[in-house]
Amino acid sequence: MKRFLTKKDLKLKKRQTIYTVIGIAVILAVYWFVTREKETEPEAPIVSVTPAQQQDVEIYGEYVGRIRAQQFVEVRARVEGFLEQMLFAEGTYVKRNQVLFVINQDQYRAKVDKVSAQLKKDEAQARKAERDLERIRPLYEQNAASQLDLDNAIAAYETAVASVGMSQADLDQAEQELGYTIVRSPISGQISERHVDLGTLVGTSGKSLLATIVKSDTVLIDFSMTALDYLKSKERNIIIGQKDSTRSWQPTVTITLPDNSVYPYKGLVDFAEPQVDPKTGTFSVRAEMNNPEHVLLPGQFTKVKLLLDVRENATVIPQKALIIEKGGAYIFVMRKDSTAEKRFIELGPEFGNNVVVERGLIPGEIIVDEGYHKLTPGIKMRVGEAPKGEENKKEEE
Numbered sequence: 001m002k003r004f005l006t007k008k009d010l011k012l013k014k015r016q017t018i019y020t021v022i023g024i025a026v027i028l029a030v031y032w033f034v035t036r037e038k039e040t041e042p043e044a045p046i047v048s049v050t051p052a053q054q055q056d057v058e059i060y061g062e063y064v065g066r067i068r069a070q071q072f073v074e075v076r077a078r079v080e081g082f083l084e085q086m087l088f089a090e091g092t093y094v095k096r097n098q099v100l101f102v103i104n105q106d107q108y109r110a111k112v113d114k115v116s117a118q119l120k121k122d123e124a125q126a127r128k129a130e131r132d133l134e135r136i137r138p139l140y141e142q143n144a145a146s147q148l149d150l151d152n153a154i155a156a157y158e159t160a161v162a163s164v165g166m167s168q169a170d171l172d173q174a175e176q177e178l179g180y181t182i183v184r185s186p187i188s189g190q191i192s193e194r195h196v197d198l199g200t201l202v203g204t205s206g207k208s209l210l211a212t213i214v215k216s217d218t219v220l221i222d223f224s225m226t227a228l229d230y231l232k233s234k235e236r237n238i239i240i241g242q243k244d245s246t247r248s249w250q251p252t253v254t255i256t257l258p259d260n261s262v263y264p265y266k267g268l269v270d271f272a273e274p275q276v277d278p279k280t281g282t283f284s285v286r287a288e289m290n291n292p293e294h295v296l297l298p299g300q301f302t303k304v305k306l307l308l309d310v311r312e313n314a315t316v317i318p319q320k321a322l323i324i325e326k327g328g329a330y331i332f333v334m335r336k337d338s339t340a341e342k343r344f345i346e347l348g349p350e351f352g353n354n355v356v357v358e359r360g361l362i363p364g365e366i367i368v369d370e371g372y373h374k375l376t377p378g379i380k381m382r383v384g385e386a387p388k389g390e391e392n393k394k395e396e397e
Contacts (some may be wrong), residue, residue: 046384048370049334050318054363056358057311061351065223065255065304067296070288071188071215077103078180079201081141083210090193094185094213101183101210105204108178116176119167126160133157189215191296214298219291221253221267223304226281232308249310253287256303257295265290269306314348315357321369322355324349331361332368332375336383340368340375 010234077083085102088094139145168173185191192212196202203209251269254262267289276283287304289296321331331345348356361367367374375381 007190024216044338044380044382045371046367046382047334047375049366049383050321050369052357052361052363052365052367054313057314057316057349057351057354059309059311059351061229061306061308063223063225063306065221065253065287065302065305067218067221067298067300067302068220068222069189069214069298070218070220071189071213073188073189073213073214073215074209075100075183075185075191075211076208077101077183077202077210078089078208079103079108079177080205081105081107081181082200082202083198083202084192086198092191094188094191094198094279096185098185099200100185100191105178105180106179108174112171112174112178112278114267115167115170118170119164121159122163122167126157129143129157129160159337159351182211185213187213187215189213189217216291216294216296216352218299219289219296219298220290221237221255221287221302221304223285223287223306224277224280225272225285226278226282227308228282229308230276240250249307253289254261254305255289255296256305257320258302263295264291311356315361315363316354317361317367318369319350319353319355319358321367321372323372331371333361334366334381334383335367338380340377341380342377370393377379 028034055337081103083101084104087099087102101380119369128163132155133156136145136150140147140150190213192214194211195209196207200207253267253269257263267287269285269287271286273284285306287306318333323330323332328344330342333341333343335341343360345360346358347360350356368381
């Protein structure tokens with residue numbers, strides 16, 4: 001017999017079905033939650049960081065320089081004669097006014113004696129003319145001598161006095177020429193070997209160069225700077241070759257010796273050419289340097305390192321933290337929440353392994369110097385020892 005379901009039975013059956021579906025769904029959800037593979041969060045990359053430093057930075061320029069003596073004097077014969085004596089050891093240090101050479105003096109001494117005798121003769125004639133004038137003048141006043149007699153006496157006296165002056169000048173010249181036979185050192189310094197042998201005719205009609213003397217206790221360093229260096233210095237109100245008492249520093253130079261050691265003394269730039277050589281685009285600069293032990297030799301070439309500028313309180317970062325691309329230079333900065341920020345910066349001069357940052361960075365900000373190759377803007381990072389390798393590579397496109 002067929003049984004018809006009541007309305008109540010239908011509701012009960014529907015409720016049982018719903019409960020069954022819900023139970024199955026719960027069982028499936030629990031099963032999926034238990035059996036699903038757990039997703040692991042990506043591990044934050046490990047980087048090495050350093051704060052941006054603030055310090056005084058010395059900017060240098062390197063050039064090729066040539067050493068020359070502060071004074072270089074040629075010792076020459078000023079009178080003609082045969083060279084008789086040499087009174088110094090070649091290559092030694094000689095003092096100012098030291099006797100170096102003696103030229104034959106016979107003809108010059110004879111000339112002095114002759115002119116001296118002529119001077120005595122003229123002086124005697126001058127005295128006689130003076131006495132004659134003294135006798136004529138009273139007679140003229142008494143009308144015992146004519147005007148002509150007086151005029152002749154005055155003329156004779158004045159002529160005699162003029163002759164004395166001429167003879168005195170001739171004597172001075174003769175004594176001067178006699179003095180030139182004794183050749184003295186005009187300065188103190190190292191003397192070269194002699195350029196003539198004893199017995200050689202020297203002077204105006206012969207060889208006049210006898211030796212050379214070099215004063216090298218202080219030497220001069222000549223080198224050339226580019227016009228660009230000059231303009232950069234000008235931008236910082238630094239005029240090469242001029243001292244500025246308002247600065248705490250002056251443009252000094254250090255030089256490297258042939259054995260690659262640094263010379264212990266520093267020189268000071270004291271001159272710069274006021275114009276640029278159009279052929280080379282450079283201008284000449286000169287520095288003065290002490291050379292008490294004569295280590296620096298005139299004519300020697302050397303490496304010159306010139307202090308061009310001192311950037312006070314500059315922001316400095318290591319060059320290894322820098323990434324270069326076509327769009328410019330940038331670094332990664334670590335924010336307070338340990339996320340990475342890509343920061344473009346304006347670079348200044350390089351020195352050593354560091355570089356000056358002109359704009360874009362504040363001293364004290366934390367920058368990534370190793371491990372930045374794994375970073376992207378906004379990513380979390382951890383501070384530690386970054387793995388070596390790619391962190392030193394710069395992106396170049």
